[in-house]
């Protein structure tokens with residue numbers, strides 16, 4: 001990703017609140033073509049809500065969001081979406097290539113690829129994600145990692161400008177986590193796709209990440225992994241002392257007050273400051 005790349009996602013003073021509860025406020029962010037943005041944070045910090053805003057499924061409480069220079073619209077073909085990893089039931093009969101084909105088919109303007117062109121596009125997508133050898137196998141018989149490659153192929157079918165991934169590594173083993181992350185990063189670089197990657201665990205994607213948006217307790221921090229994944233920065237964000245350890249190249253955050261009480265972060269653990277102040281922001285948003 002180069003600094004000169006055009007901005008694909010633009011948020012200006014974006015705030016999302018549900019009732020009295022603010023998930024994040026005054027978020028200014030430009031995600032550029034080819035950029036890989038990781039969205040990290042505790043349970044309930046607003047990661048999925050952030051994706052829903054980008055998908056046009058929810059609206060901001062205040063502020064602006066633009067996708068490729070125009071307001072976000074639901075169902076945009078400019079967005080590819082990889083949902084949370086869920087295994088297909090073992091008896092799911094749909095073939096792998098037909099699952100990918102759903103992405104090729106689904107043009108909202110009614111344009112359809114037929115016959116040979118359709119088959120060629122599906123073949124191309126299967127090859128892109130290294131799934132050619134199991135295209136004709138029912139998805140229910142495939143491993144979690146194989147299924148996830150297909151979901152990525154499906155999301156890439158429309159050559160999207162933005163790829164949104166919601167915890168795509170859950171329940172994958174480390175080998176498959178690495179493979180799926182590399183695939184997404186390669187797509188960002190090869191096609192200039194802006195990637196927004198929601199995850200609990202930064203380590204499998206650390207080598208690919210350009211910037212981190214870290215959400216906690218109604219606030220956020222934005223910057224490169226080196227800027228954000230630091231003891232003093234995350235302690236300021238959480239409003240209590242946490243420690244970022246580097247254990248043989250893996251980053252471990254110790255002492256996070258991630259306790260969730262009735263769906264809300266414990267204010268006792270977080271301290272009062274969390275809900276009162278605006279964002280503490282780093283980096284070049």
Ligand SMILES: Nc1ncnc2c1ncn2[C@@H]1O[C@H](COP(=O)(O)OP(=O)(O)OP(=O)(O)O)[C@@H](O)[C@H]1O
Nearest residue numbers: 018023041042043044045046047048049050263264
């Ligand atoms: N439509 C809604 N109305 C009211 N509250 C909501 C709504 N959607 C989400 N919330 C609340 O906002 C908070 C953030 O939810 P969200 O799903 O974005 O968190 P998350 O960071 O993705 O969490 P997890 O890591 O557990 O998936 C939660 O407390 C949730 O209950």
